[in-house]
Amino acid sequence: MAEIKHIPFVKMQGTGNDFMVIDNRDTTYTKAQLIALTPKICHRKYGVGADGLLALQKPLLDDTDFEMLYRNADGSDAGMCGNGSRCLALYASKQGLGDTLKFSVHDRVYSADIRNDGQVEIHFPVTTKVREISVDGEKMLQVYTGTEHVVMHVPKFKLDEEEELVDKGRKLRYDEFFKPNGTNANFYCGVNEQAISVQTYERGVEGLTLACGTGAIASAIGWHHQQELGYHSNEVTVKTKGGDLQVLFQYKPEKDAYTNITLTGPAHFICKGTYYAE
Numbered sequence: 001m002a003e004i005k006h007i008p009f010v011k012m013q014g015t016g017n018d019f020m021v022i023d024n025r026d027t028t029y030t031k032a033q034l035i036a037l038t039p040k041i042c043h044r045k046y047g048v049g050a051d052g053l054l055a056l057q058k059p060l061l062d063d064t065d066f067e068m069l070y071r072n073a074d075g076s077d078a079g080m081c082g083n084g085s086r087c088l089a090l091y092a093s094k095q096g097l098g099d100t101l102k103f104s105v106h107d108r109v110y111s112a113d114i115r116n117d118g119q120v121e122i123h124f125p126v127t128t129k130v131r132e133i134s135v136d137g138e139k140m141l142q143v144y145t146g147t148e149h150v151v152m153h154v155p156k157f158k159l160d161e162e163e164e165l166v167d168k169g170r171k172l173r174y175d176e177f178f179k180p181n182g183t184n185a186n187f188y189c190g191v192n193e194q195a196i197s198v199q200t201y202e203r204g205v206e207g208l209t210l211a212c213g214t215g216a217i218a219s220a221i222g223w224h225h226q227q228e229l230g231y232h233s234n235e236v237t238v239k240t241k242g243g244d245l246q247v248l249f250q251y252k253p254e255k256d257a258y259t260n261i262t263l264t265g266p267a268h269f270i271c272k273g274t275y276y277a278e
């Protein structure tokens with residue numbers, strides 16, 4: 001009989017983007033083991049079920065509190081996960097690491113503030129630009145927010161045509177234009193100057209998720225670009241199926257660039273348990 005390993009986990013969610021969280025500060029598991037585990041534990045029928053896996057790793061860099069390892073549900077890598085980072089920061093703070101935290105994801109250092117009202121703020125060390133592109137004759141915006149995103153403006157009713165969004169998202173995700181990495185695809189409509197509604201097709205989940213933090217940032221920036229607001233600082237409320245996210249950024253007209261990006265939203269514990277890995 002195969003050996004069964006008992007893996008303690010916590011499950012969390014941020015605006016309905018759900019994650020398996022593993023405390024690996026003692027390096028019980030190698031990164032390769034965590035990567036191999038991800039598609040199994042994240043499977044919604046054969047596993048516990050989640051959009052991705054987060055591991056709290058011991059700090060890799062000076063002046064950081066931890067390293068965040070993130071994998072999409074299928075085990076693939078992603079540059080960053082905004083909602084996941086809010087969940088992992090809350091988890092780390094409950095482990096006694098503090099309410100103001102610094103953590104690395106790949107080679108970038110992010111910071112998190114756990115607010116008294118339960119919201120978690122993540123500060124992104126990313127300065128980005130909007131690239132106007134045309135893929136198969138369709139115009140869209142490409143916005144890198146620590147990971148790859150495209151943003152498309154759609155009429156409001158289209159946001160409810162989920163099968164169509166999945167088809168379109170999947171087509172783009174595998175399109176030649178974005179090879180070899182692929183992309184996440186966001187569909188949004190404006191609610192007002194400072195609010196939008198968004199649906200995101202997530203690479204690595206290969207479907208719509210209830211929310212995507214880095215996609216919310218890309219969409220908020222896309223909306224600012226499309227409206228040609230030109231304001232230096234801006235706050236956009238991003239309405240997702242899973243709840244509201246706040247995106248703050250500064251626009252630098254002289255460089256046509258977006259900087260000082262902050263993502264704020266809720267993070268919640270769902271349960272803890274033991275996964276039996278065969």
Ligand SMILES: N[C@H](CCC[C@H](N)C(=O)O)C(=O)O
Pocket residue numbers: 017072077078079080081082083084147148184202203204205209211212213214215
């Ligand atoms: N849900 C995540 C995004 C995961 C990114 C991933 N799907 C990719 O870039 O491959 C978020 O809240 O930002």
